[in-house]
Amino acid sequence: MNQPLRSPTVARRAPAARAETGFSLIEILIVVAIIGILGAIAFPMYQDNTRKARMTEVVVAASTCRTAVSEVYLATVVPPSGWNCSQFPASKYVKSVATAEGGVITVTATGFGDSSIDDKVITFTPYHDDTTPKNHATAGHLGKAVFKWECQSPASGGIPVKFLPANCRGV
Structure with missing residues (x-):
């Protein structure tokens, strides 16, 4: 019988046990x-959602004027100067509320710390029907809601x- 040749001087060693030392550099990287990738995606989304939440306050600021304009149209009276909207609610995010011809309300935003929003406006237009904006000078518009x-x-x-909120985006 042939047996494989073994060198008498070379002894076999048992493999050394590898000690657990924590995470490797590649795992940490x-x-x-x-x-980093999650932060680059999530942080801008968080900022946009915060701005949208603040924008709700701007939209709510127009509600007092919307009520006043609606009451003027319903009461069949010639609209007073400013449509009874001269006093607007003070707000951290509302610079001004103004009412123009026909009861169109313009709200100017402020305090967002974003030049694409600060000093920009949003308008609210009252409608007589689905397609016709209200106009107190047009026959039939006064006395109707x-x-x-x-x-x-x-x-x-x-x-x-x-x-803008969904109802202001035409969605």
Whole structure:
């Protein structure tokens, strides 16, 4: 019988047990990269959602004027100067509330710390029916309730649509 030749001087050793020393450098780098990617995506989304929540206060600021304009149209009276909207609710995010011809309300935002929103406006237009804006000079508009309010951001000087509530985005 042939037996394999073995060197008498070479002894076999048992493999050394590897000590657990914690995370390897590559594992740590992968975790840091994942956290960085999540942060790069999540932080801007968080900022946008915060701005949207603050924008709700701007929309609510127009509610007092919407009520006043609706009452004027319903009461069949010639609208007073300012449509009874001269006093607007003070707010951290509302710079001014103004009412123009026909009862169109313009709210100017402030305090967002974002030049794309600060000093920009959003408008609320009262409608006589589904397609006709209210006008106190038009026959039949006084004495009738406001059918709906349309919230819009003007193309020039308006608040970016992505920060507006869904009912102001035409959704």
